[in-house]
Amino acid sequence: MTVAYHRKPVLWDVDYDAPPNKLIAIVGPNGAGKSTLIKACLGLVPRASGQVEFWGAPYRKARSRLGYVPQRESVDWDFPVSALDVVCMGRYRRIGWFWPVTRSHKQAALACLDRVGMRDYASRQISQLSGGQQQRVFLARALAQEADLYFMDEPFAGVDAATERAIVGVLRQLRSSGKTVVVVHHDLQTVPEYFDEVILLNMRVVASGPVRDVFTRENLHKTYGGRLTLLSEASEAVARAASGEGPSR
Amino acid sequence: MIAPAAIAEVHDHLPTISEIIETMTFRAGYNTTLVIAGTLLLGVAAGVIGVFALLRKRSLMTDALSHATLPGIAIAFIAASTLGYNGRSLPVLLVGATVSGVLGVVCIQAILRHTRLREDAAIGIVLSVFFGAGVVGLSYIQRNHSAGAAGVNGFIYGQAATMRPSDVALMGGIALIAILSSLLLLKEFSLVCFNDAFARVDGWPVTVIDLLMMGLVVLVTVAGLQAVGLILVVALLIIPPVAARFWTNRLWLLVLLAGAIGGLSGYFGSVVSALLPRQPAGAVIVLSCGVVFSISMVAAPARGVVATSIRRLRLRLRIAGDHLLEAAHEERAPVISRETIVALSRVRGWPAPFRSLMVFLLRRGGLIAKAANEGLRLTEAGVERGARVSRNHALWEQYLVSYADIAPSHVDWSVDQVEHVLSDELIRDLERRLAERAVALPQEPAS
Secondary structure, three states: OEEEEOOEEEEOOOOOOOOOOOEEEEEOOOOOOHHHHHHHHOOOOOOOEOOOEEOOEEHHHHHHHEEEEOOHHHOOOOOOOEHHHHHHHOOHHHHOOOOOOOHHHHHHHHHHHHHOOOHHHOOOEHHHOOHHHHHHHHHHHHHHOOOOEEEEEOOOOOOOHHHHHHHHHHHHHHHHOOOEEEEEOOOHHHHHHHOOEEEEEEOEEEEEEEHHHHOOHHHHHHHHOOOHHHHHHHHHHHHHHHOOOOOOO | OOOHHHHHOOOOOOOOHHHHHHHHOOOOOHHHHHHHHHHHHHHHHHHHHHHHHHHOOOHHHHHHHHHOHHHHHHHHHHHHHHOOOOOOOHHHHHHHHHHHHHHHHHHHHHHHHHOOOOHHHHHHHHHHHHHHHHHHHHHHHHHHOHHHHHHHHHHHHOOHHHOOHHHHHHHHHHHHHHHHHHHHOHHHHHHHHHOHHHHHHOOOOHHHHHHHHHHHHHHHHHHHHHHHOOOOHHHHHHHHHHHHHOOOOOHHHHHHHHHHHHHHHHHHHHHHHHHOOOOOHHHHHHHHHHHHHHHHHHHOOOOOHHHHHHHHHHHHHHHHHHHHHHHHHHOOOOEEOHHHHHHHHHHHOOOHHHHHHHHHHHHHOOOEEEOOOOOEEEOHHHHHHHHHHHHHHHHHHHHHHHOOOOOHHHHHHHHHHHOOOOOHHHHHHHHHHHHHOOOOOOOOOOO
């Protein structure tokens, strides 16, 4: 698959086959095309060439089994809705055209808010939530979609410790219930702890596969170039991955 | 009782009280009542659909749209007259208006896609060029079809009072359709307005929904041309939703309020226009909107200017009060003399009224009480509060020095700002972090 903006390619020859029931991280430097990759998978940006298949079917057929957490900055948080209203949006495709949100769908949405520890904030207007809380609302909305494959764009960006714990908890729950999650991630240190698989991306796929095999010093060096500060930060994480300390289940 | 014909009759006398009451209560004759009901419906429709234009950040686009209708009106008039039909027929003119309005929006999109121009520039270009083309068309009509020119000119400023019953019915019908469709599609519209990328992944035909939304905007704009005029019709789409936004954080309430404000403005404008036919209804409608907006901006609770200023003042007063209690705690003096307060005011820059208000609030909050000799005495709660603020100050200061590597000489200013906003959770976190680094914690206040 290749993606280009204004004829300037931003992703080249991406070829990856995601294994089912895994937590998969997309990692790479700024401008590597991490977000673009999942947007191209979801048909949000046009592809210059190549194809994406979900369970052997094209995107259109698989859409009802996909869930999406966009970047938090991509929406206007001063929008006049409450946290519960946002989560209910995840139920809309089940409700269908024209019908209003019924009580049972509201209950389902509340349960999703509960899973991210936000039930008490259900009636808050979304601009009155902290950044981490907003991120959790977005996660709850994706849960309300009841998908089998989730794409999350930087869910850990700029969140507080409580939110990070909540998100990791939800990711593990999803995995244990047989779901697959693809996460754009920026924190190299936590990759071995949180994820099973990793895609190292810098405009093309540098390496991909199980964290233990792929998350090595050479591959990171190839992905990030010679940015030493980053590498020294990551070396600790690499050492942990090499010593076989996999993701705790 | 005003005869039905009176609606089109231009007179200059001031209306009597009974005329005003009759007009306002829908008893001023069939035609007048029809016009009032029609503009009321139009106002509701514009308010409701305007909410989505606002939330989709397309408010300005509607301005370009309404201006771009003028050449279409002119061309439709010329074409119909040349072909031997009645050029002043409203449906014909509105079809022309719709076509050129939509063309204007398409031009904006094309400019945005193929150039590096920003939206404001693209809107400005399309708006002025289309309007210019319309004015050229109108002057052509004036020279060659002087009989019809008056009717067409009315579209610029609007002439509710001269509308025919069939025109009003058309306007009201379109408005009703727009209201019902918006209510039916409330869920879909709000989803696309809030997060279109999510809607797309969720399987919704975002482009179709967007077109429906824009289509309703076009319908309402075109429907309002004759009553409000193309220069001002955009105000009816923008102002009611913006005014309503000050009062609520709930979408359905926003839609309801915007509809109510728009409807009231439409009603009021056409009433005035019926009583004083020389007053253009459009201007009165927009001015009514403007009045509601001004009131909302100033007086709305939570989001209004007054409420926001009061909240800011409250916070400043609380922080100032904390400083006073903290000062008393650090001097180990439970009684604050007048001189101390004045001295502290000079350092902190508190004006006298601010100081009095602060002392009043502290007394009301039970943190201080009047002492015998003109001074103030800290109550038990006040002593504790002072100790707590002082401890937060010390805690944060030590955190900055030992954890964030900030030179001790630089910490005090920021500490001064932050000590009042530390949450309990953050305080516990600070205590834990400092304990890990084996930093001696400041003592807990004895309570």
